[in-house]
Amino acid sequence: MVDWNRIAKVYDPLKAGSIDGTDVEPHDRAVWRAMGARYKPNKGVVGDPLLTLFVSRLNPQTTEEKLHQVFAKFGDIQRLRLVRDIVTGFSKCYAFVEYKEERSVVRARRDANKLLVDQHEVFVDFEQERTLNGWVPRRLGGGLGGKKESGQLRFGGRDRPFRKPINLGAGPEQQRGGGGRDWDRGDRRDREGGDRYREHYYSMLRF
Known part of the structure; x- marks a missing residue:
């Protein structure tokens, strides 16, 4: 993932059919056709x-x-x-x-x-x-960007660049909660809320 880029540097039908370029198998028949094309x-x-x-x-x-x-x-x-x-x-x-x-x-x-x-x-x-x-045109299932009537999307071009993969550059904190400081704040709020609830519950038991 270190060499990930929003715009394709080399054409790969499988990646072009993926919103973030990380798919490992085709999700529609056109991608299969493009992968087998010798254009x-x-x-x-x-x-x-x-x-x-x-x-x-x-x-x-x-x-x-x-x-x-x-x-x-x-x-x-x-x-x-x-x-x-x-x-x-x-x-x-x-x-x-x-x-x-x-x-x-x-x-x-x-x-x-x-x-x-x-x-x-x-x-x-x-x-x-x-x-x-490695370019394969749209008529053979390839292409970049745009949208056909069938709804087949292709990514990696100026019109429809790849989206940044969710796990790109994720550190230990991001992998735990996906948000660094925000995750810590949310986790702290949850803990503080739970502590207050337990204090209230035990105070009720004393009466």
Whole structure:
């Protein structure tokens, strides 16, 4: 638990399916599927992954031109790709934006997240597929953050980071009562209350 972190450094489907990254067995079938997946990043994708942002939760009507207009405010764009269905051509509501400079990527990730674009609050983060070792996409049971209609949650990302494990760094006092000074105060109150009760009880017996 010493190397625990709120954000995943290496992708592990089992940990991503756990609220604090400490699960030892999958709690839904999608995690089982992700653990058995042998996924390799799309070789057809070009560009520098370290200069690329992932943009999701887009309005289905949002176009490449609109995205370029919004994200060009943060720096010079090298290339922009709005992912569309190969058959229908409809937007899949997510895109990738590659900048020419690192400072532009950092600025856009910081300022464009939760920005309203065509009445939709977008989510912006660094690209994961080519930068996070072991990555498995949501369609194979993996992914980070967000929530599917099935209610399957995934943790370890910016949108839904891991929660701090309860037993992380717990000392003897915390393990006894989980609260250090607060536990001592509560324990002392209980003891004092019990002493007062016994004094009252024995005083009643004397009459």
